[in-house]
Amino acid sequence: MDKKKQRFFAPCPRGLEALLAQELTGLGAQDIASGFGGVAFAGDFTLCYRVNLHSRMASRVLWRVGGGAYRDEEDVYQGALSFNWPDFFSVDRSIVVKMTAQKSPLKSLEFTTLRIKDAVCDSFRAATGERPNVDIREPDVRIYAFLTSDTCTLYLDTSGDSLFKRGLRKQAGAAPLNENLAAGMLMLSGWQPGTPLFDPMCGSGTILMEAALMALNIAPGSRRSFGFMKLSNFDAAAWNRLRDAALAAQHPAQPQAIYGRDLFGDSLRDAQVNLEAAGLSGVVQLKQGNVLEVPAPAESGTIVTNPPYGIRIGEQAELAEFYPRLGDWLKRKCAGWNAYILSADMQLPRLIRLAASRRTPLFNGALECRLFEYKIVAGSARK
Structure with a gap:
């Protein structure tokens, strides 16, 4: 397992940011910074697995893979194209790209989302001659983009389904709480x-x-699977050790x-x-x-x-x-x-x-x- 420090962001229900920050501290996270609707933190991938497994309040764990300034859709495309996406996951994994934005000057976020998808596929095509399929319903890999007024940050979702889906509840009422x-x-x-x-x-x-x-x-995540299992750097031995310890x-x-x-x-x-x-x-x-x-x-x-x-x-x-x-x-x-x-x-x-x-x-x-x-x-x- 790579011990290099990585950057993550964990969204949560608004109002729970301070509690999530305390929880992350207890799980060993570093460089914790509460924000609007979530908490940024740092650590290695063992920490990423631990948070997915144990967090009761995070909605998902997003791995920050990079970002930079932009002025238009072409800048966003070129920025996404600069990543070597085949390093992160294999071409046979299906993908979806999702985007949120605050004060972005771009006219069409839907078009910008498509340009990021194009960049990922073009990166694979250049490296392998093939491109991954898109699956908006049950993708193997979820790519998240967050736009501010002048920066675009890209994340890979390590959770898959939202973490509030514990894999336990079979029936829900008309308006259940997450x-x-x-x-x-x-x-x-x-x-x-x-x-x-x-x-x-x-x-x-x-x-x-x-x-x-x-x-x-x-542990709320002890009976479900996660998005990080579909990534190329997945360390099954490290994950099994964490889950076995939680079950014990x-x-x-x-x-x-x-x-x-x-x-x-x-x-x-x-x-x-x-x-x-x-x-x-x-x-x-x-x-x-x-x-x-x-x-x-x-x-x-x-x-x-x-x-x-x-x-x-x-x-x-x-x-x-x-x-x-x-x-x-x-x-x-x-x-x-x-x-x-x-x-x-x-x-x-x-x-x-x-x-x-x-x-x-x-x-x-x-x-x-x-x-x-x-x-x-x-x-x-x-x-």
């Missing part, structure tokens, strides 16, 4: 494995599953103080299917129940939940009726608990009529949200 956002919510709540965790509106169980993975010290560090699947409830039986069935497929069905305690009626499962602990919305509860009038009752339930049933409630509606949580001690901005995809913190004590102060 796993890395759920993990970030758990981190922000301060919940520690071994203490009670309760999701009273658990849906298909994403928050519960992430908590179970943490409680059993299961897992705890046995034993019941944990992790509790899920949901009003809807179909959602609860989805959660059960997901937990069973992941080998976690005995770890989490699931029951059907109405959040407004169920008792807290322990004297104290942490509630982390993403309340249902839309067709699952109804329109605004029904939501406006639900949230005050949710606040009543917290006050009556959950004294001694800290509650963390995600909402994309900045007004509805006001109807809980409890003073939020913290509001953390988070993004669920493009949807701006807040994670509201409520510390519930007997006789909690009403707004």
